[in-house]
Amino acid sequence: MLESVTIGTIGHGSVAASYWPVLLLMALAGTFAVAVLISTHLLGPRRDGAIKGGVYESGMDPISSARKRFKVRYYLLAMTFLVFDVEIIFLYPWATTFRQLEATGAMSGMFLGRILFFLFTSLIAYIYAWRKGVFRFD
Numbered sequence: 001m002l003e004s005v006t007i008g009t010i011g012h013g014s015v016a017a018s019y020w021p022v023l024l025l026m027a028l029a030g031t032f033a034v035a036v037l038i039s040t041h042l043l044g045p046r047r048d049g050a051i052k053g054g055v056y057e058s059g060m061d062p063i064s065s066a067r068k069r070f071k072v073r074y075y076l077l078a079m080t081f082l083v084f085d086v087e088i089i090f091l092y093p094w095a096t097t098f099r100q101l102e103a104t105g106a107m108s109g110m111f112l113g114r115i116l117f118f119l120f121t122s123l124i125a126y127i128y129a130w131r132k133g134v135f136r137f138d
Helices: 016-043 072-098 106-131
Strands: none
Touching: 072 106
């Protein structure tokens, strides 16, 4: 026989009751975070000084100003990396779709042509960046 299910209940309990474990976990996480912050404030050392208040640069003493100019080549290299990164992102869905097409169908030829055009334009961009000296580090 089919049992009737009323709105707001699933099986033997209500929908609201199924959220109690999640709410309990969130309450425990919040309590733990507050307890750790309070205990480190109460129990932690309170030593201030010139060395502790000094500038920290990855474990090394800072030598010069942080306002150093970067060469434009750095930004060109970063943009080139982003272009090829996006290219890889576009290749993955194409590859998964292309495997499902029929080998002799018209769609497979169109898909192959589009990706070859995409790869060709990406190759042109790579050659352009190479000729401009983006990948040279002197």
